[in-house]
Amino acid sequence: MRRTKEDAELTKQTILKAAVDVFTERGVAKASLEEIARKADVTRGAVYWHFKNKMEIFDALHENLHTPFIERIMEGLEAEHPNPVGQLQELCTNIFLDLDQDEQLRKTLTLFMLKCDYSGDLKCSQEKHTTAKYDKIQAFSAYYKRAIKLGQLSADITPEDYTLAMNCFMRGILSEYLEAPEAFDITTKAPILMKIYFGGLRTDNV
Incomplete structure (x- = not known):
């Protein structure tokens, strides 16, 4: 069996x-x-x-992409960390480094980010995927809430806005990379770009 x-x-x-x-x-x-x-x-x-149909396949592909990602984010929240900004920087860097080593993941991301037109029958799937995106935002926001509480980030900006800014930044990198992987050395560039971004957020000297 x-x-x-x-x-x-x-x-x-x-x-x-x-x-x-x-x-x-x-x-x-x-x-x-x-x-x-x-x-x-x-x-x-x-x-x-x-x-049952190809839409179930399409949604299953998105779930296969999304679920491990959320689990990875949540793992970092299981215990208190003295440096949540640094923790998040490392997490985001590793996501890009792993992407460079996983061809199937690159193909799936390319499908959803560059090849997908959410019209017609895909409209229902878009609503489901938007809900999944909200789950991701909530998970990332928890890191920013901790960082604000520890005084590492300004409390004048909400955790949700910090997350939105990070999401836009990372999607930009992803788009550049997926459009021309051979012209974008993500292994070299990801640590540098993440250092620039997260280093510019902090209000402390850690």
Whole structure:
């Protein structure tokens, strides 16, 4: 039974991996389950066993992208840290460094950030993804709340606005990198850019 579950999960992940390629090449609106099945080298029945339609596949891809990210953010909040700004700087730096080593993650991010048009059938998915984005903002805001409490950041700016500024900064870097990974040495640049950004926020001398 255990082996059967493992095989089923492997098939599911193979379908999702294939879907990223098909959605990127064809667009979500034009892609079909048959094309995804061919790319994954499985039957259409196998696809339908795991997903009712391509929108379920699309949402599953977003969940696979989003859930580990939120878990990673929350792990850093499990214990009090004397330097939440530095903690957040390290977290954000490592996110970029890991991205450079994970081709599938890059492909999935490229799909959602550069290739996705949230119109038509995707409108419902956009609403779900916006909710997920709010969860991310709330998680990041907790770091800023701690930093303000410790006097590391100005209390004149809300944790939510600190998070919004950081989100805009990081999305800009992501866009530049994903548009031309070969021209953007993220391994070298990420630590420098994060140091510039987070270093400019602090009001203390830590």
